[in-house]
Amino acid sequence: MTEFEELVDTHYQALYRFGYSLAKTPERASDLVQQTFVKWAEKGHQLKDRSKAKTWLFTTLYREYLSHARRSTKFPERDLEEAEYQLPAKAADADRQLDAKRAVNLLAQLDETFRAPLTLFFLQEQSYKEIAETLDIPIGTVMSRISRGKKQLRELMETAVDPETENVVKFNQKG
Amino acid sequence: MDHAQAKLILASFRPNGSDLNDPAFAEALALAGEDKALGLWLANERAKDLAFAESLSEFPIPENLREDLFEVLANAQDAPGYSEFDHEFAGALADIQPPNNLRNDILAAMEIEQKVTTLPTAQKSPKNKRNWFSMPAIGVAAAAGIVAAVLWTSFLQPSNPHRQVASLTPAAIQSEAVDFLSGNISLDRKNPKQEALYQFLASNELPSPHILPAGLQNAAGIGCKRLDFNDKPASLICYQSTPGDSVVHLIVFQRDAIEGDLPQLAKAKDNCTHCSRDGWSVASWRDEDKAFFMLGKMEPEQLAAIF
Known part of the structure; x- marks a missing residue:
């Protein structure tokens, strides 16, 4: 290779x-x-x-x-719920894929200033210093946005509407 | 450090533990180890972060994305005219300059040929045969030989990398450097990646820069070469500077090889001089242990812009 x-x-x-x-x-x-x-x-x-x-x-x-x-x-911008994105129909993976889609859905609902640094944080590929370099913002700003972004994310998770059932559900945590 | 500060820092601590050895988190982690409430908060925070991160990592990737990527990239590299080697080679060739006196040498050789061919005609030979060893033919051959010799010595033969000057002052080095760069340069190592050039220089115990002017930091390399001035080793590093794609040459010495003082990098751009010969501009500076001479065939303002 x-x-x-x-x-x-x-x-x-x-x-x-x-x-x-x-x-x-x-x-x-x-x-x-x-x-x-x-x-x-x-x-x-x-x-x-x-x-x-x-x-x-x-x-x-x-x-x-x-x-x-x-x-x-x-x-x-298209709402994520309206996107014609087809998930593979494997029943065994359905729950995990639903959580994956809900995770991305929640990130999409965040304020724009939080979305990029928080997504990079959760992808875990980059340290906060590397995130600062990628987004061309100061290190302190990255830390602040990750902290505030997580707070907003948790609030959204508490009241998130499951697009599949239209029910208000708590985010299904694993582990 | 109080709880609020520790939480702000630890909120950026990746849940997979990748940041465990990052000293930026050390104090906050130590505090979490000692303070039960903070420790419980951290454990809870990491559990939530890990769950979310795992969900995100399972977001599906389009099946054909990988293949599509390689197809797009293959098409980009197969596009007519695209050739990384050709691009680099053309860039290197563009740096080769004809010697200063080539035109005069050729004209001088032509003058010799003319003098030979205007000699009085020989008396007719009784046999009236064409004799290739007649004077005009000899003259033409001689002139051709002279031209060939001139071409070899002036054009095809590389500039001598071993320079001798009365003393290694900045002015003398600048003058010798312009002389050398005005000739045909054969590089010891060619590579577009600066790092590869510095590794080559290091492996040959030759000096290389730690800090570059801003305009060179992301410039593509062309190549490098060992020079000797009064038997003191120096490095020549050639860059393809982005603005205007000019070629910029950097000659690096150990600082103690140079007689006289040089300004520091911050002041170097105010000292770009203009060699009156052949349009070369030069800037020089020093750091703790190295001396630098940056040359380009351009106006002084263009060279100053590289800083």
Whole structure:
């Protein structure tokens, strides 16, 4: 496996999940991931410190998202519940996939300032210092947004509506 | 540190324990170990975070995303005209400059040829055969040989990396550096990645920079070479500077090899000089143990902009 293939395999899933939390559609999230790796193919060789590749990728994806968001005022944001995203119909995985979708749904309802740092925190791929570098914000601001974002998330979880049943349910915690 | 501060810090502690060895969390973790209430809060916080993180990690990825990625990237790299090697090679070739006097040398060689060919014509030979060893032919051959010799010595032969000056003052080094860079440079190592070049220099016990001017920090490398000035080793590192894609050369010495003082990096951009010969600009500075000479064939303002 080439270095490039290894890089793609190591990071594309977390990048997709981050992209999805920002862009809220699978098509746009896939586009963001593709654009990120195309940019890596073009410019990644300029990166002196190869240990920074992960941060470079997340930063690039975030900037691609912001750049597109600034340009595109014509396309309204779609509510996650309305997205035609089909989950695989395996009964054994249904509960886990429901929790996964609810997790992303909850992140999508957060204030914009909290969504990116909190998603990166929960993806667990980056430390808070790396998150600061990716989002180009001070370290103290990252800590503050993660703390306040979690508080808002917990409040949402207490009153979240299950889109499958329309019932108000508590978030199903594991472990 | 009080509870509120500890909680603010520990809220950013990843639930999978990746941050355990991060000293930024040490004090808050120690406090949580001593204070029961804080410890219970941390345990609860990590449990909730872990549950959410696990749910997020199971968010499905589109089945074909990986294959689509490689297909898009393969198409990008197969696009007509795309060739990383060609790109790098063209960049390296662009740095090769013809010697200063090539034009005059060629004209001088042509003048010799003209003098030969205007000699009085020889008397007709009784046999009237074309003789390739006649004077004009010899003259042409001689001129061609001279031109070839000039081309070899001036153009094809690389610049001598062993320079001798009366004393290693900054001015003398700048002048020698311009002389050297105006010739044909053969690099010891070519690589677009700066790190690879610094590793090569380190393995050959040659000096390399710890801190670069801002404009070079993300520049692509071209290559590097060992130079010797009065038998003192120095490194030549060539960069492809992004603004205008100019080539910038950095010559690095051990500081104690240089006679005289140099400004620190922060003041270097105010001291860009303009060599009157061939349009080269030079900036020089020093840090604790190294001396640096940055040269580019550009106006002084362009070189200053690299800082």
